[in-house]
Amino acid sequence: MSGRPLDVLEESLEETVTVRLKDGEEFTGVLTGYDQHMNVVIEGEDTTIIRGDNVVTIKP
Numbered sequence: 001m002s003g004r005p006l007d008v009l010e011e012s013l014e015e016t017v018t019v020r021l022k023d024g025e026e027f028t029g030v031l032t033g034y035d036q037h038m039n040v041v042i043e044g045e046d047t048t049i050i051r052g053d054n055v056v057t058i059k060p
Contacts, residue, residue, distance in 0.1 A: 022054050
């Protein structure tokens with residue numbers, strides 16, 4: 001994987017990822033979308049849209 005954040009997201013599309021937020025909460029699911037602001041869409045039990053400014057880490 002490349003080190004650029006948007007490249008990592010592109011390579012992780014349709015894969016299971018874990019997203020950790022600033023408040024410590026974590027979401028695990030399939031990454032189904034993102035945008036240039038690193039807002040992400042995770043699908044698991046529910047569809048979750050996470051604002052990029054709340055994201056600390058995304059682990060593919």
